[in-house]
Amino acid sequence: MWMALLKTGLLATLPLVEQRLAIPMGYFAFGLSIWTATGVAILFNTVSVAIVLWLWPKIAALCARHLPFFDRILQKIFARTRAKNSRKMKIWGAIFLIFFVAVPLPGSGGWSGSLVAWLFGVPYWQAMRLIALGLVIGGIVVAGLTVGVDGILNLFSEVEQVVTP
Numbered sequence: 001m002w003m004a005l006l007k008t009g010l011l012a013t014l015p016l017v018e019q020r021l022a023i024p025m026g027y028f029a030f031g032l033s034i035w036t037a038t039g040v041a042i043l044f045n046t047v048s049v050a051i052v053l054w055l056w057p058k059i060a061a062l063c064a065r066h067l068p069f070f071d072r073i074l075q076k077i078f079a080r081t082r083a084k085n086s087r088k089m090k091i092w093g094a095i096f097l098i099f100f101v102a103v104p105l106p107g108s109g110g111w112s113g114s115l116v117a118w119l120f121g122v123p124y125w126q127a128m129r130l131i132a133l134g135l136v137i138g139g140i141v142v143a144g145l146t147v148g149v150d151g152i153l154n155l156f157s158e159v160e161q162v163v164t165p
Contacts, residue, residue: 008023009043009044019135025037026040026041028150053114056118060074086120101138109138
């Protein structure tokens with residue numbers, strides 16, 4: 001049981017896949033209940049996002065000090081992104097960040113949400129609250145989709161048993 005919890009949690013810390021992989025794997029492959037897999041994935045994903053959100057400014061400062069060419073490229077990208085989207089972020093900031101994290105699509109999630117929050121200067125604790133809320137909503141969505149897929153698979157196997165004697 002502990003290994004299943006640990007594997008599920010560690011999958012939730014991986015960028016790009018996060019809860020979208022951890023919850024189905026915890027449920028289907030590791031034999032956890034859907035609630036346990038969801039809870040562990042949300043917890044581990046939130047902790048990893050807290051660390052990453054704390055690290056973004058330190059990584060940027062390190063790049064600025066030691067990699068000036070890379071820093072100039074990043075600054076241009078950041079300036080253009082901020083210029084294009086700062087008005088939208090001021091209007092929709094909190095709601096956008098929550099739903100950006102919650103939507104279970106590639107490229108969204110806690111890690112990407114932490115990058116967006118840092119890029120637009122959202123204070124650490126406010127960003128953590130918004131991202132954590134998005135992770136909870138996203139975890140529930142992924143859990144629902146996982147159970148829905150499982151229900152469909154079970155339905156097909158029941159139909160198959162009825163059809164084939």
